[in-house]
Amino acid sequence: xxxxxxxxxxxxxxxxxxxxxxxxxxxxxxxxxxxxxxxxxxxxxxxxxxxxxxxxxxxxxxxxxxxxxxxxxxxxxxxxxxxxxxxxxxxxxxxxxxxxxxxxxxxxxxxxxxxxxxxxxxxxxxxxxxxxxxxxxxxxxxxxxxxxxxxxxxxxxxxxxxxxxxxxxxxxxxxxxxxxxxxxxxxxxxxxxxxxxxxxxxxxxxxxxxxxxxxxxxxxxxxxxxxxxxxxxxxxxxxxxxxxxxxxxxxxxxxxxxxxxxxxxxxxxxxxxxxxxxxxxxxxxxxxxxxxxxxxxxxxxxxxxxxxxxxxxxxxxxxxxxxxxxxxxxxxxxxxxxxxxxxxxxxxxxxxxxxxxxxxxxxxxxxxxxxxxxxxxxxxxxxxxxxxxxxxxxxxxxxxxxxxxxxxxxxxxxxxxxxxxxxxxxxxxxxxxxxxxxxxxxxxxxxxxxxxxxxxxxxxxxxxxxxxxxxxxxxxxxxxxxxxxxxxxxxxxxxxxxxxxxxx
Numbered sequence: 001x002x003x004x005x006x007x008x009x010x011x012x013x014x015x016x017x018x019x020x021x022x023x024x025x026x027x028x029x030x031x032x033x034x035x036x037x038x039x040x041x042x043x044x045x046x047x048x049x050x051x052x053x054x055x056x057x058x059x060x061x062x063x064x065x066x067x068x069x070x071x072x073x074x075x076x077x078x079x080x081x082x083x084x085x086x087x088x089x090x091x092x093x094x095x096x097x098x099x100x101x102x103x104x105x106x107x108x109x110x111x112x113x114x115x116x117x118x119x120x121x122x123x124x125x126x127x128x129x130x131x132x133x134x135x136x137x138x139x140x141x142x143x144x145x146x147x148x149x150x151x152x153x154x155x156x157x158x159x160x161x162x163x164x165x166x167x168x169x170x171x172x173x174x175x176x177x178x179x180x181x182x183x184x185x186x187x188x189x190x191x192x193x194x195x196x197x198x199x200x201x202x203x204x205x206x207x208x209x210x211x212x213x214x215x216x217x218x219x220x221x222x223x224x225x226x227x228x229x230x231x232x233x234x235x236x237x238x239x240x241x242x243x244x245x246x247x248x249x250x251x252x253x254x255x256x257x258x259x260x261x262x263x264x265x266x267x268x269x270x271x272x273x274x275x276x277x278x279x280x281x282x283x284x285x286x287x288x289x290x291x292x293x294x295x296x297x298x299x300x301x302x303x304x305x306x307x308x309x310x311x312x313x314x315x316x317x318x319x320x321x322x323x324x325x326x327x328x329x330x331x332x333x334x335x336x337x338x339x340x341x342x343x344x345x346x347x348x349x350x351x352x353x354x355x356x357x358x359x360x361x362x363x364x365x366x367x368x369x370x371x372x373x374x375x376x377x378x379x380x381x382x383x384x385x386x387x388x389x390x391x392x393x394x395x396x397x398x399x400x401x402x403x404x405x406x407x408x409x410x411x412x413x414x415x416x417x418x419x420x421x422x423x424x425x426x427x428x429x430x431x432x433x434x435x436x437x438x439x440x441x442x443x444x445x446x447x448x449x450x451x452x453x454x455x456x457x458x459x460x461x462x463x464x465x466x467x468x469x470x471x472x473x474x475x476x477x478x479x480x481x482x483x484x485x486x487x488x489x490x491x492x493x494x495x496x497x498x499x500x501x502x503x504x
Contacts, residue, residue, distance in 0.1 A: 005364040008034055011212030013187060013202065013225055015040030017164045018333025018350045019218035020171035021060070025354045027178035028064050036179070037210060039202065041186045051273045051280045052080060052260045052344040053159040054436075055099055060351045064174065072496035074170045076276040077162035079142045079258045079488060081133040083343070087264040088449055090397040095126075095448025096259070097343075098133035100145075100156030101440050103474045107466070112443050113457045114467030116427055123468050125475055127447050131440075132156040135478040141485040142258045152474075152481050159344070161260065161273045161280075183210065187219075190229040198328045198366075199225055213364050214328055216357075217335040226321055226331040233322040235337075240390045240412065241318040242289070242403065243268050243340055247296050248282040248312050252305030258488040262342060265298050266290065266401040271341065272304070276492065277500045279304055284340050289403040316340075324378040325371045330357055337382060342392060345385050345436070352381055380434035387416040388437050388445075395420075395449040420451075427453035 010026060012019050015038060023038050030036070061071055071077065082098040089095070103111045111130070118124035128134045133156040136142060146153040176182060185204035193200045201211040202225075217225040226232050238244060253274060261272040268285030283299035290298075296311055320337030324330065331337075332353040339345060360374050394412050398404035412420075415432060422430040423446050429439040486494075 006033060007214045007362065007364060009212045010034060010036045010214045010216065011202065011210055012036065012038040012216045012218055014038075014218035014220060014333075014335070015168060015172070015182075016218065016220065016333070017168050017347060018220075018335075019216075020168045020175060021347075021350050022216055022218060022332055022354055023175040023180045024064055024171040024178075025060070025358065027175050027180050029358055035181065036175075037181045037183060037212070038175070039183045039185060039187065039204070039210060041184060043186065051164050051275065052083075052161050052271070052341065053347050054344050055157045055159045056348055056351060057159055060354075066174070069496040071167075071170065072160065072162065072492070073498050075160075075162035075166040076278075076498045076500060077160050077496070078256065078274055078276060078492060080159045080161050080260055080344075081137040081142065081156060081258050083260045083262055084137075084257075085262050085264075085392070085445075085448060087398075088262070088269075088392055088396060090450065091400065093448075093450075095444060096128045096131065096134040096137065097441060097444040097448070098128075098131045098137075098156065099158055100131065100133045101438075102127065102130050102443065103471075104152070104155055106470050107463060109457060109459050109463055110429075110439075112429075112447070113427055113460055115471060116453065117456060117460060117465075118468050118471055121468075124471065127443070130471060130474055130478070132478050132481065133158075135482040136485055137257070137259045139482050139485075140255075140257060140488050141482055142488040142491050143485045152477050153484075158258075161275055163275060164347070183208075187224055190225060192229065196327070197230070199229055214330070214362065217329055217331045218333050220334040221316065221338070223321070223331065223335045225329045226324075226326060226335050230326045230329055232326045232331075234317070235319045235322055236317055237319040237386060238317060240386065240410065241340060241393065242286040242406065243284045244316060244318070245287050245292065245295070246282050246284045246314045246316075246340075247292075247299050248280070248314065249299065249303070249310070250278040250280055250308045251303045252308065253277065253279050254304040256489050260344065263302070264398075265302075267403040268295065269342065270299060270302055276498045278308055282341075284342070286403055289401070289406075320379070320382050323371075323375050324353065325374045328362075328366055330374075332357075336378070339382070339385055339389060342389050343385070343437070348436070349382070349385070353378065377434065380432075381436065383413070383415070384432055384435045385437075387413055387419070387432075388435075388441070390416055391420075391442075391445050392449070395445065395451055397450055423451060424453055426455055426457050428457065 187202045188205045191201040199215050263270045267290035270283045273280040285295040316338045324336045333350050360370050393407040419430050422428045429442045
């Protein structure tokens with residue numbers, strides 16, 4: 001039986017990565033019976049700092065039928081095996097958050113428990129050394145993982161670095177080929193239905209009226225519909241994540257790493273994202289603990305190469321809308337909320353919002369049970385990522401600056417407190433219902449930033465002590481496997497090189 005009252009007019013307010021990802025996904029899924037209109041203005045810039053991603057972006061592109069090589073050519077993209085964290089747990093300390101796993105499960109007790117025992121006995125290398133993603137990344141090597149689960153080259157995953165503006169243009173072309181109508185213009189105001197309070201239409205600055213049934217707000221921090229029109233409200237989370245500003249600047253490409261780097265400074269952290277034609281850089285900081293000029297100086301003094309543009313200052317308040325879907329408006333992207341790009345989740349949250357919308361697609365009745373379920377899932381997803389980000393700030397030995405002393409001593413959500421207690425007690429990784437990050441991600445931060453359990457997992461008392469032998473063989477196998485892979489630069493040159501000066 002066909003649904004009653006199907007949506008026939010969808011209006012997307014705003015372009016950029018969020019708008020065109022939404023347009024592409026909807027035009028790929030809604031094949032008939034609906035018109036999709038996207039309104040954007042070339043005079044309004046996009047934030048465009050979301051150039052690093054996590055592995056689920058591959059699912060998004062695959063669903064659209066987009067060739068990986070074609071996508072990377074058009075977005076000047078590169079590959080990402082994880083994130084190297086510098087100076088987070090303490091000064092002069094480094095660790096790697098990998099995409100994939102540590103080794104392979106060989107016992108009923110988790111691998112990291114055997115590593116903890118080996119570390120205690122003084123026979124272990126750093127945890128990073130038992131991870132295929134890092135074995136390849138540290139040698140600047142890359143190739144897609146092997147399908148054979150018996151091969152250590154199957155134990156890692158990957159994502160991408162890319163130019164977010166170029167990705168938006170790539171998806172715009174994709175969407176327009178599937179009958180998405182783009183309208184150039186700025187929105188002057190919204191028209192609300194006097195009875196329901198729903199958005200009936202938006203009015204452009206040339207007085208053109210654009211009517212719709214379902215509106216998707218991709219207008220960025222402004223939240224033209226979700227906030228300015230519907231007054232949804234905002235949940236401020238800056239007590240846990242105090243950074244509220246960022247300087248961003250590209251520079252010359254000097255070191256083509258297949259990973260992102262995050263370097264903690266005195267009042268924030270610096271990202272480094274290598275693309276084929278440049279390196280993206282930014283300094284995320286709290287202006288409560290450092291001046292804007294000092295933050296800019298810190299960034300410019302820590303670039304790999306000569307800057308290629310003037311730095312841009314972005315300001316934000318960490319948090320989310322109290323509802324992501326309100327009446328007939330769904331907020332996707334920065335209009336729904338903001339979490340700093342510490343773990344490259346900005347584009348993923350766009351993808352997740354689109355996926356939930358398709359899974360819970362409404363009729364013109366806009367059943368409140370559907371809306372409530374969307375909001376329940378979205379809020380849980382957002383707060384699970386929030387907790388993972390908070391962990392990086394809370395779990396530190398640094399006391400060399402005012403911000404780090406604040407973070408070290410700040411209260412944290414009960415959901416994160418519970419996870420920390422489980423790991424501190426027996427080294428167990430406990431996950432919540434909507435956790436995006438897998439066990440290896442939590443382990444990377446726990447162990448990389450110096451947390452060790454007070455006791456071993458009780459199961460270790462009942463197992464044969466074969467961990468040292470297995471870890472030694474694994475370490476050797478990973479090193480040998482990494483040497484079989486081509487360099488990151490050679491792989492890109494062969495498969496997905498952009499029509500630009502690469503590594504010049």
